[in-house]
Amino acid sequence: MRSTAIILAAGSGKRFSAKKKKQFVELFDKPLLYYSLKAFSESNTDDIIVVTSKDDIDFVREDIVKKYGFSKVKSIVAGGDERYDSVYNGLKEATGDICLIHDSARAMISVELINRCIEETVKYRAVVPAVTPKDTIRVRDGEFGGETIDRNTLCIIQTPQCFDIALIKSAFERLYKTDYKTLGITDDAMVVEKFTDTKVRLIEGDYKNIKVTTPEDIVIAKAFLDAGNFL
């Protein structure tokens, strides 16, 4: 089974509110995107597609992919306005049997989790990593807290989100035939479950697999790198 990873790096980082896009912010002299590319390159993934802003394609090719020798990268394509648009642009280039869709903002992704995702996707066709919340979770009700939800009935969804390639391509083709901008699509599992009859299997994620979203997160990511294999 051949696998293709789509590494998403075309966001604008509004919540990160920094001069530089978060996927290019450096940790130990390497851009955040480097860490996902390193992990997927060292994993059992066969091919990699990077999706980045049109203006950043040359930088990604010359200053990241070629500089660090990420030879599994087969193409670098332009992203779109929303995450799902970027995913769709990556899917147009994806080949093989299974596809792993990963946020480059989740720079602490491990080779172990990637390989486990591949193994599970070969069996179940649709797989996402998830972790159990550590905090108490409540529904918002205006300025007040609403119902408190039993956190053991909830899970925090991560990436890579992994699918049989024909399944995910078919789901996205159907998505774009609808009024998709009104659907509030925030991940790929939603698309598969809305537009196919496939249930998405949850596998154990990794608390280190955080999504760098606000400035505090880059400090946490640096601490994880500092900790190395200790954690």
Ligand SMILES: Nc1ccn([C@@H]2O[C@H](COP(=O)(O)OP(=O)(O)OP(=O)(O)O)[C@@H](O)[C@H]2O)c(=O)n1
């Ligand atoms: N149009 C987009 C939007 C997001 N992403 C990628 O999807 C991942 C998750 O998105 P998010 O963390 O929301 O990144 P941004 O959209 O950049 O952040 P913000 O919402 O704060 O602008 C990131 O790796 C981001 O680069 C993308 O490739 N194309």
Ligand SMILES: C[C@](O)(CO)[C@H](O)COP(=O)(O)O
């Ligand atoms: C795909 C995702 O990482 C799963 O938790 C998340 O939905 C991405 O959300 P974002 O707002 O695009 O960062």
